[in-house]
Amino acid sequence: MKNGKKMIWILLGLAIMAGIVMMPTPAGLSVAGQRVLAVLTFAVIMWVTEAVSYPFSALAIILFLILFLGFAPVHGVAGPLLKTGKAIPIALSGFVNGGWVLVAAGLFMAAGILGTGLEKRIALNILKIVGAKTKAIFAGMMIVMLVLGFLIPSITARSATMTPIAMGLIAAFGVDPRSVFARNMLVTVAIASSISGIGLLSAGAPNPVAVSFISSQLKHSITWGEWLIYGMPFCIVLMVIFYFLVTRLNKFEFDEIPGGRAAIDKALAELGPMSGKEKRIAVIFIITILLWATDFWHHIDANTVSILSVTLMMMPYLGVASWKEMSSRVDWGTILLFGAGISLGEALLKSGAAIWLAKTALGGMGLGSMAAPVMMTVIAVALLIIRFAFASITSATAALVPTVLGFLISLGDANLPMWGMTFIATMTVYFAFILPVNSPQGMVPYATNTFEVKDMAKVGIPLTIIGFAVLILFMFTYWHWLGLV
Structure with a gap:
């Protein structure tokens, strides 16, 4: 039954990815960007459901990036194709990072x-x-x-x-x-x-x-x-x-x-x-x-x-x-996953997909008119919630950090402390204090069968709440004084 569920998730992930690839390209997004988003969607489904192992998901990411980018126009929505030979360096860019x-x-x-x-x-x-x-x-x-x-x-x-x-x-x-x-x-x-x-x-x-x-x-x-x-x-x-x-x-x-x-x-x-x-x-x-x-x-x-x-x-x-x-x-497997994850992040940023995705997801919230600390507070809340969907700090970093960076770049505000805000966004990735399944470092001691989920949640829930309050405090004080936000 368990294998059957995994197969369903694999087929569903492939179907959704194929659907995104074949749908009309949205305004403001290149074909290459659309296809990178399709690969990201498939990867997130695999990471969240753990339908396949992380190393296999890494190989799949690399393969799909090569194929989809290779048969996509070099620029925009039309014109000569990039070809798979030139797509390989993009798909493997994370390994020279x-x-x-x-x-x-x-x-x-x-x-x-x-x-x-x-x-x-x-x-x-x-x-x-x-x-x-x-x-x-x-x-x-x-x-x-x-x-x-x-x-x-x-x-x-x-x-x-x-x-x-x-x-x-x-x-x-x-x-x-x-x-x-x-x-x-x-x-x-x-x-x-x-x-x-x-x-x-x-x-x-x-x-x-x-x-x-x-x-x-x-x-x-x-x-x-x-x-x-x-x-x-x-x-x-x-x-x-x-x-x-x-x-x-x-x-x-x-x-x-x-x-x-x-x-x-x-x-x-x-x-x-x-x-x-x-x-x-x-x-x-x-x-x-x-x-x-x-x-x-x-x-x-x-x-x-x-x-x-x-x-x-x-x-x-x-x-x-x-x-x-x-x-x-x-x-x-971890080395392979990080390389593929960074390649995916780089492709999201270079194809413009991260900027388009961030504009679509966050653009309607009026964040651009907010002061940097307030804007970062709203983003941090969203990241804290989304982090629960990931069972790996690697996958969470690969999916979330480029998206936040893409959104900040999309605002086009040269005075915005983007690097500091990206640093703070990275801090939220570590907030995996409640459930053991949200991180490998939690699963290792949990596998000893010494404690139960409720034992970790008893401490982890208040730590997450207080820790997030401290994160906000640091944004308005220490990090602000250092020029990060």
């Missing part, structure tokens, strides 16, 4: 550090420092997530790293896996991993993707250091709010873990002394973070630094893993 480079390199960096055990040592040492008080352990878990944001440039990888650590601590503490404490430990992993992606350009895949769109369309660059200034304060405030919510809305069975510090000490003892690989990966990451943080001085972009980091990790004798070892740990 700076945002994709940082995402792909980040996944390899994550694979490198996860093969050494350094991330476990860091996590356990932080937990040892904060102590065995129940609330302190939750604070420690969140601090670990923020620290790992510097070391593991993948939200899902951080979630996958902390999930077994949390389960191991629950077992070591002798706590019932279905206790309030245990359930919220895993909820903390799910939500904190999302929040931790906000503060650093390299900590969450939507960030470099948004930066690449901003760079290509608005000719404005955002460095690693600048993103740190823009995003980290909001990230920390959200994490603090989350800490108070998770520790105040739940009544834990104990105030201090019996033998908690001893359990952490035992786990650290089992790791033994730092290995040569751990020391080498630590040096590589220190170099990487320093280069990221000082890009204003040496002007080497974050993407290039990431490639350097991966190269050092695989360097014979000095690195920590071979190509075979690292490539076996990398999620190639």
Whole structure:
């Protein structure tokens, strides 16, 4: 029955896509733009219903872009066809994009550090420092997530790293896996991993993707250091709010873990002394973070630094893993999906489809006459609602960020801070705090069967409401003072 439903969605998606392709071209839209919108519609249906796997949807996006653009006029609604040979570079443009480079390199960096055990040592040492008080352990878990944001440039990888650590601590503490404490430990992993992606350009895949769109369309660059200034304060405030919510809305069975510090000490003892690989990966990451943080001085972009980091990790004798070892740990499906998603976003923008879609969807709301912060508030509300339809932060970024950027460009207001507003729109993509199915980083700890949806919603609903209020506050204060909006 389940496969039957999936087939229905696949056929429906294909039928709707074909219908959009064959319908008369609307005024103000090129044939190429119309066909890119058809591919976007098919992709969104596949992403929302999960009728096919994400890697397969990526291949389908690439194929349909090549075919539909290849048999579309080069310009407008008539004239010579582009041909499939010239459509291939467009369909694969996402794979030569700076945002994709940082995402792909980040996944390899994550694979490198996860093969050494350094991330476990860091996590356990932080937990040892904060102590065995129940609330302190939750604070420690969140601090670990923020620290790992510097070391593991993948939200899902951080979630996958902390999930077994949390389960191991629950077992070591002798706590019932279905206790309030245990359930919220895993909820903390799910939500904190999302929040931790906000503060650093390299900590969450939507960030470099948004930066690449901003760079290509608005000719404005955002460095690693600048993103740190823009995003980290909001990230920390959200994490603090989350800490108070998770520790105040739940009544834990104990105030201090019996033998908690001893359990952490035992786990650290089992790791033994730092290995040569751990020391080498630590040096590589220190170099990487320093280069990221000082890009204003040496002007080497974050993407290039990431490639350097991966190269050092695989360097014979000095690195920590071979190509075979690292490539076996990398999620190639995610790399493929991001490349296809960025290609689709670029095609939406270059064909004019994003601008036409945004004008059609938002043009009648009178947003153009509003002040930038008010306009961005309305857009953010819409994005927050639409975000619930996506089960992947990747697909949400690919569909929503280009549409918002297209709308801002369509207004034709040179004084509008479009790059800052696109940055803020990217922040809303991270609001996947209520349902585990809205993000892979939520599904990883949820798969342990330790907590239920209601456990995450209990904290996630107020966090979403308060977090959105803080987003608005930042728009009218901190981000406004910095010139973002």
